[in-house]
Amino acid sequence: xxxxxxxxxxxxxxxxxxxxxxxxxxxxxxxxxxxxxxxxxxxxxxxxxxxxxxxxxxxxxxxxxxxxxxxxxxxxxxxxxxxxxxxxxxxxxxxxxxxxxxxxxxxxxxxxxxxxxxxxxx
Amino acid sequence: xxxxxxxxxxxxxxxxxxxxxxxxxxxxxxxxxxxxxxxxxxxxxxxxxxxxxxxxxxxxxxxxxxxxxxxxxxxxxxxxxxxxxxxxxxxxxxxxxxxxxxxxxxxxxxxxxxxxxxxxxxxxxxxxxxxxxxxxxxxxxxxxxxxxxxxxxxxxxxxxxxxxxxxxxxxxxxxxxxxxxxxxxxxxxxxxxxxxxxxxxxxxxxxxxxxxxxxxxxxxxxxxxxxxxxxxxxxxxxxxxxxxxxxxxxxxxxxxxxxxxxxxxxxxxxxxxxxxxxxxxxxxxxxxxxxxxxxxxxxxxxxxxxxxxxxxxxxxxxxxxxxxxxxxxxxxxxxxxxxxxxxxxxxxxxxxxxxxxxxxxxxxxxxxxxxxxxxxxxxxxxxxxxxxxxxxxxxxxxxxxxxxxxxxxxxxxxxxxxxxxxxxxxxxxxx
Numbered sequence: 001x002x003x004x005x006x007x008x009x010x011x012x013x014x015x016x017x018x019x020x021x022x023x024x025x026x027x028x029x030x031x032x033x034x035x036x037x038x039x040x041x042x043x044x045x046x047x048x049x050x051x052x053x054x055x056x057x058x059x060x061x062x063x064x065x066x067x068x069x070x071x072x073x074x075x076x077x078x079x080x081x082x083x084x085x086x087x088x089x090x091x092x093x094x095x096x097x098x099x100x101x102x103x104x105x106x107x108x109x110x111x112x113x114x115x116x117x118x119x120x121x122x
Numbered sequence: 123x124x125x126x127x128x129x130x131x132x133x134x135x136x137x138x139x140x141x142x143x144x145x146x147x148x149x150x151x152x153x154x155x156x157x158x159x160x161x162x163x164x165x166x167x168x169x170x171x172x173x174x175x176x177x178x179x180x181x182x183x184x185x186x187x188x189x190x191x192x193x194x195x196x197x198x199x200x201x202x203x204x205x206x207x208x209x210x211x212x213x214x215x216x217x218x219x220x221x222x223x224x225x226x227x228x229x230x231x232x233x234x235x236x237x238x239x240x241x242x243x244x245x246x247x248x249x250x251x252x253x254x255x256x257x258x259x260x261x262x263x264x265x266x267x268x269x270x271x272x273x274x275x276x277x278x279x280x281x282x283x284x285x286x287x288x289x290x291x292x293x294x295x296x297x298x299x300x301x302x303x304x305x306x307x308x309x310x311x312x313x314x315x316x317x318x319x320x321x322x323x324x325x326x327x328x329x330x331x332x333x334x335x336x337x338x339x340x341x342x343x344x345x346x347x348x349x350x351x352x353x354x355x356x357x358x359x360x361x362x363x364x365x366x367x368x369x370x371x372x373x374x375x376x377x378x379x380x381x382x383x384x385x386x387x388x389x390x391x392x393x394x395x396x397x398x399x400x401x402x403x404x405x406x407x408x409x410x411x412x413x414x415x416x417x418x419x420x421x422x423x424x425x426x427x428x429x430x431x432x433x434x435x436x437x438x439x440x441x442x443x444x445x446x447x448x449x450x451x452x453x454x455x456x457x458x459x460x461x462x463x464x465x466x467x468x469x470x471x472x473x474x475x476x477x478x479x480x481x482x483x484x485x486x487x488x489x490x491x492x493x494x495x496x497x498x499x500x501x502x503x504x505x506x507x508x509x510x511x512x513x514x515x516x517x518x519x520x521x522x523x524x525x526x527x528x529x530x531x532x533x534x535x536x537x538x539x540x541x542x543x544x545x546x547x548x549x550x551x552x553x
Contacts, residue, residue: 005205005261009254012212019219020234026227073224075159077149100295104236104243105218108228 040116044088047118051086053078057115058089065113088118127189131175135203137305138171155224162217163294169210170290173253174313176203177279181316184328184419192423193361194548201260208257211250246289252282269400270377280317283310329365329416330354335391337411340474343398344440345407346384348391349415358386358451359444362419364394368409374402382443383420384475386450392417397440424548425520431460434514436502436531438466438523444548445522446475449482449489458487462511466527469497502527504534515540522548 042057042064050057056068058081067085071078084092094101142164151157179190179200187193215234222229236243256278259267287310290296296306332351339345354362365378379402385393398404425435425448437445445463452459463483467473476493483491492510494502507514515538521531528547535545 001205002261005208006263008209008212009261009263012216015216016219016234019216019230023219023227023231023234027231072152073155075156098295100292103233103293104240105222105225105229105233108232108236109222109225111228112226 041119042116043119047088048086053082053085056082056085058084058087059118060088060090060093060110062090062118062120063110063114064116064118065110066115067113070109070113125189127186131179131190134175134309135172138168141302142167153224155221158217158221162214162221165210165217166214166290167294169207169214170286171309172203172207173211173282173286174309176200176207177283178309178313178316179203181319182324182418182421183319184421187421188423193421194424204257204260208253211253215247215250242289242292245285246293249282249285249289252278252285256282269379269402277321280321283313283317324418329363329418332392332415332417334366334368334409334411334413334415337409339407340395341472343404343407344395344474345409346393346395347406347409347415348393349417350391351417353390354392354417354420356383356387356420357423358383358448359425360420360422360447361444362392362394362417362421365416365418366406366409366413367415368413370410370413371405371408374405377402378416378418379403380421382447384443384446384450386447386454388451388454395440395443395446399440422548424522424546432513432517433459433461434507434511434517434519435461435463436466436519436521436523436527437463438527439472441521441523441527441548442475443522445520446479449479449486452482452486452489460488461490462514462517463489463491464494464502464507464510465491466494466496466502466523469495502530502534504538507534507538514538518544518546520546520548525549 047057047059047064050066053071054068056071057064057066059065067081071081074081080097096102142160145164146160151160176199179196182193187196190196190199219230219233222233233243238244256275258264259272259275290306296303330352332349334347335350336348337345338348356362359382361380361382363378364381365376366374368375381394381396383392384395385391396403396406398407424444435445437443442465449463463479465473465476465479467476470476470493473493473495476491479491483489490511494506496502499506511517519531519535519540521528523531528549532545532547536542
């Protein structure tokens with residue numbers, strides 16, 4: 001029993017350190033490609049044209065993302081996302097519909113789907 | 123009442139498993155990442171629920187332990203629930219991090235080590251680190267535990283409770299649906315109450331003060347302490363937590379330790395017998411008469427209060443104490459019993475209760491005492507038991523003593539075909 005617990009304890013730290021090392025090493029390249037993106041301005045009308053499940057853009061906190069390829073990977077059923085295709089989903093992203101914000105992991109996912117910034121309506 | 127306590131406990135153990143299974147039933151995960159996410163969440167949820175239960179069980183309310191088979195089996199349950207919850211909670215972060223592998227290394231990194239303002243994740247991490255700290259002595263991660271340090275570190279479970287609750291409320295959606303929110307709420311409240319009871323309230327409400335009226339040296343390194351004070355309702359063979367307050371004690375003053383009662387319930391005073399096994403018990407050999415002490419209890423259910431049917435008792439060393447209590451209780455009753463007691467001692471000088479037990483046996487029909495001396499006769503054997511009573515295989519067996527004797531007795535008895543159901547062991551090494 002004590003031996004088994006010690007093995008679990010050691011396994012935990014070795015797996016956490018391995019996962020962390022993998023993530024840190026692999027993140028370097030991704031971060032570079034994200035910062036290289038140009039700033040593209042997208043109008044609300046342009047955003048609204050991408051309102052289908054096969055072409056789904058959303059605005060969150062003034063940034064426009066193309067989530068078409070992400071929808072099938074979302075942990076909750078697709079319908080919670082597809083309702084917001086072509087719209088500003090900031091509020092929905094912040095509350096998940098019941099007052100809880102998305103996780104830091106979700107925040108970290110956003111940059112790779114970024115297509116531009118939303119034009120502010122005057 | 124007892125059935126209800128048992129039912130509620132087992133329902134609560136099974137409940138988180140049902141919750142995660144229902145989650146699976148509602149929609150099976152679509153791919154490997156979704157499976158990992160489900161496993162990670164399930165490990166966190168079940169682990170947290172079992173942590174709460176393990177903590178609630180440690181309230182140690184006198185007499186409530188009987189509902190779950192006595193304090194020792196309750197501790198065993200606490201120990202296993204705690205161990206399983208720890209393993210599950212260790213699996214929780216790596217599984218969730220791995221579930222984000224398809225989303226890229228940034229997502230993996232953010233799951234494991236998010237930005238500093240993501241307090242919900244960090245409170246989970248802090249809870250897990252505190253849990254490692256307070257469980258390290260329980261599983262001897264860094265060598266054999268020191269009793270008092272182990273008890274002190276276990277108080278960090280309170281910090282784990284608060285931090286883990288914050289983490290789970292913010293991220294796991296524990297309050298959805300409302301019915302589940304109620305179960306979590308009640309479970310967390312009961313756990314917090316159990317923690318406060320053990321940490322603070324039990325000191326005033328459950329410990330009772332006694333005066334040490336007599337310290338009787340039974341043999342070198344063994345004393346019997348007599349305590350005068352309020353009457354205590356107990357069954358013979360139960361034990362209490364004893365805290366000496368003698369200011370002259372070099373160590374162990376104000377520390378509680380479990381000791382078997384050797385007095386019988388009809389006697390006006392309580393008596394406990396103590397063998398020198400560690401620093402605190404060694405100091406008690408010199409405890410002063412007239413000083414104060416507190417007692418909390420009674421606990422345990424080793425020997426049933428009614429003596430129906432044939433029994434074989436095997437007591438070794440200081441493990442003879444619960445049997446002494448039951449034998450002393452025989453003197454206050456008239457019914458005959460059918461009990462053979464094998465008293466294992468190293469030699470005659472260590473059989474400190476033998477004369478009194480033989481004296482009781484001479485007056486109590488059906489109670490027979492058989493001394494066994496290791497120095498002369500070697501280890502206890504099946505043939506020795508055969509010589510005591512030929513029908514010992516048909517008797518319900520109660521064994522109390524050092525772990526060597528427990529293991530030997532179990533090997534002999536099971537080897538001779540005694541069902542494990544009929545072998546009851548009392549061991550104190552969990553406490």
